Amino acid sequence: MKLKKSLIIPDFTKSPSIDQVGIIERATRFQTRSIKNESKIQALKMVLSMIDLTTLEGKDTIGKVNQMCYKAQHLHDEYAGLPTVAAVCVYPSMVGIAKAAVKGSGVKVASVSTAFPSGQAPLSTKLDDTKFALDQGADEIDMVISRGKYHQGEYNFVFDEIAEIKALCGAQARLKVILETGEIGTLDDVRRASDIAIYAGADFIKTSTGKIGSAASIPVTLTMLYAIKDYYHKTGNMIGMKPAGGISTSKLAIHYLVMVKEILGDAWLSNKWFRFGASSLANDVLLQLEKQRTGNYQSKDYISID
Amino acid sequence: MSERINILKTYKIYIGGSFPRTESGRFYNPINSKKASLGNFCLSSRKDFRNAVVAARKAFGDWSDRTAYNRSQILYRMAEVLEGRRDQFIAELILQDSSKKEAEKEVNLSIDRLVYFAGWCDKYQQIFSSVNPVASSHFNFSALEPTGVVAIVANQESSLLGLVSYMAPIIAGGNTCVILASENKPFCAISFAEVLNASDLPGGVVNILTGKKPELLSQMASHMDVNALCYSDAIQEELIQIRELSIDNLKRVRSYKYDLSLTDVEHPYIINDYQEVKTTWHPIEVIGASKSAY
Secondary structure: OOOOOOOOOOOHOOOOOOOHHHHHHHHHHHOOOOOOHHHHHHHHHHHOOOEEOOOOOOOOEEEEHHHHHHHHOOOOOOOOOOOOOOOEOOHHHHHHHHHOOHHHOOOOEEEEEEOOOOOOOHHHHHHHHHHHHHHOOOOOOEEEEOOOHHHOHHHHHHHHHHHHHHHHHOOEEEEEEEOHHHHHHHHHHHHHHHHHHHOOOOOOOOOOOOOOOOOOOOHHHHHHHHHHHHHHHOOOOOOOOEOOOOOOOHHHHHHHHHHHHHHHHHHHHHOEEEEEEEEHHHHHHHHHEEEHHHHHOOOHHHHHOO | OOOOOOOOOOOEEOOOOOOOOOOOOEEEEEEOOOEEEOOOOOOHHHHHHHHHHHHHHHHHHHHOOOOHHHHHHHHHHHHHEEEEEEEEHHHHHHHHHHHHHHHHHHHHHHHHHHHHHHHHHOOOHHHHHEEEEOOOOEEEEEEEEEEEEEEEEEOOOOOOOOHHHHHHHHHHOOEEEEEEEEOOOOOOHHHHHHHHHOOOOOOOEEEEOOOOOOHHHHHHOOOOOOOOOEOOOOOOHHHHHHHHOOOOOOOOEEEOOOOOOOHHHOOOOHHOEEEEEEEEEOOOOOOOOOOOOO
């Protein structure tokens, strides 16, 4: 991989340590903002446009993927002027199906790869996995890092792996790097893993696979946003952020937007730089939008399941 | 030794099996006919109602899937726990303008009514289900399923009995509910929530709000995720308002004018009011050895 001359790879053992109490305190303050109705509608539509609609199940079928791709483009046709979601996120074997299903809609196809979700496979397998997804036409690759190697202190191994996948993605696909923060551990480690991913070439850093109990949280995302911010101040390059897993209510999603705006600024408030990895969030947002439109509290009975 | 300071109780609402304060932070202070304060009660907002409906919807699957026998046991347990706290309820009813005799009668009737509907849990299905004669080779049968989340506007005059008399048949039939307690007599409703909480009733099956009826009635009637509404105050204007607002999702609206002190209200049809009928056509060649047609 070619690195910019000015970019010096830092010593990751010296990544900044994180004041956990401070982060948690700051995180709770994002959740106390009062959002007025008009801003709320704007925010809810923005949330919809930032969703990576996801199905990552062993039981995924062609029918299920097609159905989700339809939902991605027709969230709720009764409500005129809704955006589509940003992308659909599937396993590599489903990329071809998804690609055909969203053709012409502007919805991107993201594929998980590198032996998702555990990442416990040799590099050659991970490269093959990624190459297959790319050959099928994936626009975005969501890779997992080797958490085991990370915990063994082999930061260079983790770094090189990301760099190799990034080289493979080339200009075709943007690379999201999943840290799986629930397995990474403390906020100090989240920060260090973020730094590794960013310097190794990630276009996005992503919290979680959604496959373990502990998924995205506001403190973890805040820590990652600070890593992005520091990198931006150092190099002028923007990195995207994708919290994934466990964000299922509109209210929580809006808190995330507040946080992104306050930490990184308006430039990040588009689906080019910020995404939600979620499967049930879209329906909750639709319920709230319909509530604002009709004045009545809504029921899931009137919104498509997926 | 200094005189002991009384510990005054904070009356909170009951949502999803826990006792939160209203999210609005508002309260009101109902008084009895002797101008004595009953205490500070939560003045619930639309959002509290919404949260309660979410809790009720979440609890619905588990509650309606439980065996009728288990629902029956839990209703009976409520009666047991209420029996154990009868003195408290009698005292509260007296504070809310009942005479001692009236209060005792109301508590007794409430306990008995719980036991009565506990008994019906595993029986109404047989009474109202049917095997239907059809002119084709089908085995055709109808069975009841609970309608879902029911909003109950509790009777304003009878604060304990009015709440229990309609809650019991509704949950006996496998529904979950959100109850708006009597505005001027909210005391027993909140104490009754403590009874529910001690009766193995899963959180969210019954949710109880205190507050002002005019503020919440339109939300209760228009909420798209509420499947039925139970009304027992005889105010025609309110009923018309409820019927109009409930049209959007074809809510079942049921209004009653029973004298709750009599046993008129004790019948299984009130359970049936909150049930949907599912009819199944099962293709079959020969129904039985007798070759009789159903």
